[in-house]
Amino acid sequence: MSTIRVLVGTKKGAFILTSDGKRTRWKVDGPHFGGWELYHLKGSPADPDRLYASQTSSWFGQVVQRSDDGGKTWNPPGTKPEDLMGPDGMPKGQSNMFLYDTSAETGKPLTTHQHYDGSQRPWEFKRVWHLEPSLSDPDTVYAGVEDAALFKSGDGGRTWQELAGLRSAKGHLWQPGAGGMCLHTIVLDRAHPDRIFVAISAAGTFRSDDAGKTWRPTNKGLASKYELPDPDAEVGHCVHCITMHPSRPNVLFMQKHWDVLRSDDAGDSWHEISGNLPSDFGFPIAVHAHEPNTVYVVPIKSDSEHYPPDGKLRVYRSRTGGNEWEGLTKGLPQQDCYVNILRDAMAVDQLDPCGLYFGTTGGQVYASADAGDNWMPIVRDLPPVLSVEVQTLP
Amino acid sequence: MIRVMLPTHLRTLARVDGEVTLRINGPVTQRAVLDALESRYPMLRGTIRDHVTHKRRPFVRFFACEQDLSHESPDTPLPDAVVTGAEPLLIVGAMAGG
Secondary structure (H helix, E strand, O other): OOEEEEEEEEOOEEEEEEEEOOOOOOEEEEEEOOOOEEEEEEEOOOOOOOEEEEEEEOOOEEEEEEEOOOOOOOEOOOOOHHHOEOOOOOEOOOOOOOOOOOOHHHOOOOOEEEOOOOOEEEOOOOEEEEEEEOOOOOOOEEEEEEOOEEEEEOOOOOOOEEOHHHHHOOHHHOOOEOOEOEEEEEEEOOOOOOOEEEEEEOEEEEEEOOOOOOOEEOOOOOOOOOOOOOOOOOOOEOEEEEEEOOOOOOOEEEEEOEOEEEEOOOOOOOEEOOOOOOOOEOOOEEEOOOOOOOEEEOOEOOOOOOOOHHHOOOEEEEOOOOOOOEEEOOOOOOOOOOOOOOOEOEEEOOOOOOOEEEEOOOOOEEEEOOOOOOOEEEEOOOOOEEEEEEEEEO | OEEEEOOHHHHHHHOOOOOEEEOOOOOOEHHHHHHHHHHHOHHHOOOOEOOOOOOEOOOEEEEEOOEEOOOOOOOOEOOHHHHOOOOOEEEEEOOOOO
16 A cells, blocks of 8 residues: 655654555654754655755754655765765865856856845845755755755755856846745656746746756736736746646646636746635645646635635635635634645645645644545644645555 | 864754864864864854855854854954863854744
């Protein structure tokens, strides 16, 4: 029987939740890296025992952790005894070194972005928001960072190089959202190995078709009338999350600051599919593992009230690719619930029926083993949940 | 031997208990101690001072002999009591945030 492993990043450490394929009895392991913020953990699709984790602290900065045994043991890449020293005799220890590329050879990237007050500020690394392992190589992994940029490691996280062409895509007009100017979403495309989608707050979505060398904004159809009066603004949109089903790589779904949207042409254009949602504000968006037209969102009341409408925690499911949504409530609190679900905190497994998981800022991780019809909490009292990823193991 | 006391989170990261002892050749300064510390424990690189500029991270402080040395030049010799090992150099996470 399959095993499900749920990787949970919280404000005070990481937790690993495991169950057999029935998904009714769970083992909770953790905290790992107790006291640190774990923005994101994710496993390699090419080697499920290879996990990457982003560990951060306002005091001590960024640490990247790697496990080669499914989360039993962890090391910052490049700090094991056998790879301690470089050829110059200096310690490597570069797994947390994210230097913005300022070389002329890679496109003379811009060195400033827009600040809240409209002034230009230099890029300054703060943390890794998202780690996206390659679909085919366990040693290749992408990191989305704040201030927004995309880095790539080809040596298992020991060293990182910026894919600097991204910042050339009108980077001088990007600006921080309330959570900072972060690259939070990375979507890889198995059907087009050189294609990468990213999303940035508050800049929008971007696509590369040449493995990250060059990029262009893909935000046509996004409307942000109070933030961006120009209806044709190419960048500056506060995209919260995008997702795709691997069987249909030209179809993307987006949860924006306001509005849920869909693209049928790989991001070239977008149209709204909010339909009958009680609120089209929210953070995560996910697609069913086996039904590419079944989409999930968790509506939040508003941008100034980050909790569910009416105190009722409801996941909304559309089986029609958007516009027609049904609220899923069985097992979820339907009164006095004022938690939020952050952008990286919802994921699906690959079993049939598809399992769906999300974590809340109240420390609960909820699971559904039947595509959202029924829910149960796996744990209730973790620190605020920042991210949830799921591995389906044979 | 120079004695260094790390904050809890960095002791966990470096997988050490209690104090760290370091042998320093030449003048004993903040820079020399941190160079030796990072050489022994590469996972600490970037957590106390910036990788490139070597500037102290804002919420990290250095204390010894009941003195705050955080604003001293990294090349200023540390107090004799630290040099002789009578007192440790304390690397402290500043009281800030929650």
